[in-house]
Amino acid sequence: MENVHEEWKKQLVKCIRCGTCRSVCPVFKVCDNENTTARGKVKLLEAVSEGKLALTPALQARMSKCLLCKACTTGCPSGVKTDELFLSARKALAAENGLPLAKKLAFTGLTYRKLFDLGLKLGAAFQGIVFKDAPDGRGKLARLPLPSAGLSQRRIIPPLSTSPLRSRLPEVNKVASPQGKVAFYTGCMLNYVYPEAGEAIVKILKAHGVEVVIPARQSCCGTPAFTAGDYQVGRYLAEENVKILAAENYDAIITGCASCGSALQHEYSAVIEDPAVKKLWENLSKKVKDITQFIVERGIKQDLREVRAKITYHDPCHLVRGMGVSQEPRQILTSIPGVEYAEMKDAAKCCGAGGTFSMVYYDVSRKINDWKLDNAEKTGATILATGCSACRMHITDGLGQRDSAMKVLHTAEIIAKAYGLD
Ligand code: SF4
Ligand code: SF4
Incomplete structure (x- = not known):
């Protein structure tokens, strides 16, 4: 823990208490509580690093009241890496206090790729038992409140697809006279919830003349786990994904989901521990591109x-x-x-x-x-x-x-x- 505190101090010392982060924080705008701002959290972590405050469940709850939206990071005139700091704090707090059982089980489930896949396919088949159609056809509503899943009865959620993207398309999507080969990292949501968007991405890539590989052994990017502080699961998923995506020499790793892309490009840096995998990731992270970046780089099609x-x-x-x-x-x-x-x-x-x-x-x-x-x-x-x-x-x-x-x-x-x- 000493080492962690020393790392935190390198960032904490940069904070000049200017309060710029207050003006950009959406959570502060609603809650009007200094503890929800980056400055407030920096102060709390300072107290922890000086031994004046323990890593208590109450502190864990405060640190979780943050969208990790990076508005404070980008806007900070002193360059405090608040995003990295808050993730590190969540990691330390989860190690000290654990996570709610439902969350821990859900995250652990992500590491059993085939079981997770089967669970979501079964979930899609039987979702009518727990959910009913929203009146305007926009999605589903829970029949009963499901607080452990974070669902109230008024929240509209999209249905799970009964035909996920990766079962709709082959692993290798060939084109005539290919001008390159890319991997498409779908992540979970494009696979299980919005497969039509995933299909659109594959069609666009093929229209740009590249062979599209959708690695079948890819797992969840791990963002839900490591942002909650579960670095054990986050690390496992990150390292598995990097090994799979680095197994072939792709021209680019295409993403269509911002959180997956940001994890593959940046957050994995603090999540991966295996030095050999870290080396693979350093090379791989430079190839990660959002689909719109890829299109602009290749040139938007005419006509x-x-x-x-x-x-x-x-x-x-x-x-x-x-x-x-x-x-x-x-x-x-x-x-x-x-x-x-x-x-x-x-x-x-x-x-x-x-x-x-x-x-x-x-x-x-x-x-x-x-x-x-x-x-x-x-x-x-x-x-x-x-x-x-x-x-x-x-x-x-x-x-x-x-x-x-x-x-x-x-x-x-x-x-x-x-x-x-x-
Ligand atoms: S904007 Fe940066 S320097 Fe200013 S109070 Fe917030 S964290 Fe500290
Ligand atoms: S990352 Fe958290 S503290 Fe920073 S602006 Fe967003 S919600 Fe506020």
């Missing part, structure tokens, strides 16, 4: 089909501040004939999903989401495009709660339409 729609775009935190992707989706959307693009105010502000944050603090995350939806609706757009499945799920729920006619799509689904691939 795009007309897509008549007014569209706005939401920047997922892990895409804009994690992977540094913001211009690419806009560049593509605005080049599609017929698309009337309308930028929303504060497009890069967090939507309130924050991984499991919205399950634990649903009411707070709903209020944060409402600001996003107010700004989105003011544009008059009928479609909100985004590149993160968790954002899509949370925004869709919010739109359902307010009976909005706006629809959420993955940016790739709109691009596939413009490419004539739908």
Whole structure:
């Protein structure tokens, strides 16, 4: 623990208490409590590192009240790496206090890839027992409150697909005269929840003339586990994924989910321990690209089909501040004939999903989401495009709660339409 405290101190000492992080923190805006800001958390961790405060369950709860949206990290004039600091604190707190049994079991389940796959397929087949269709057909509603799964009866969630992406498509998706070979890391949500978006990504990649390998042995990226502090599971999943993705020499590792992409590109640095795997990751991380980055690098196709729609775009935190992707989706959307693009105010502000944050603090995350939806609706757009499945799920729920006619799509689904691939 001493070493951890020394590492923390290198960051803590940089904080000049300026409070810039207060002005950008969505959780602070709702809760109006200094402890929810980065500055407040820095102070608490300082007390821990000086031996004045223990790693108590109460501190664990405070540290979990954070979206890990990186707004404070990006905005900090002193360069305090608050994102890394908070993850490290969650790791130490989980090691000290453990995690709730339901969470621990769910995370451990992720390490049994085949069992997890079977569980979700069975879940998809029998989801009608626990969930019913939402009245507007946007998704499902729990028949009974499921607090251990973070589900109230009003929360609209997308159904599990009875035909996941990786069972729809072959592992190797060939093209005539390939101009390269890429791996598509689907992650869980594109595989089990939004397979149509995943299919759109594969079609786009093939249209760009590359062979697309969807490694069958890929696992969850581990983000839900290590962001909750479970580095044992997070490390296992990260190391497995790196070994599988490094087994072949791909030109790029394509992602279509911001959290998976940011984990593969950045967060794995603090999660992987095996030095040999770390070396593999250092090389691999440079190849990780969001689908929109890949398209722009290769050149947006000419002769795009007309897509008549007014569209706005939401920047997922892990895409804009994690992977540094913001211009690419806009560049593509605005080049599609017929698309009337309308930028929303504060497009890069967090939507309130924050991984499991919205399950634990649903009411707070709903209020944060409402600001996003107010700004989105003011544009008059009928479609909100985004590149993160968790954002899509949370925004869709919010739109359902307010009976909005706006629809959420993955940016790739709109691009596939413009490419004539739908
Ligand atoms: S913005 Fe950075 S330096 Fe300023 S109070 Fe927050 S963490 Fe400290
Ligand atoms: S990561 Fe986001 S939610 Fe967490 S303290 Fe920073 S600004 Fe607030």
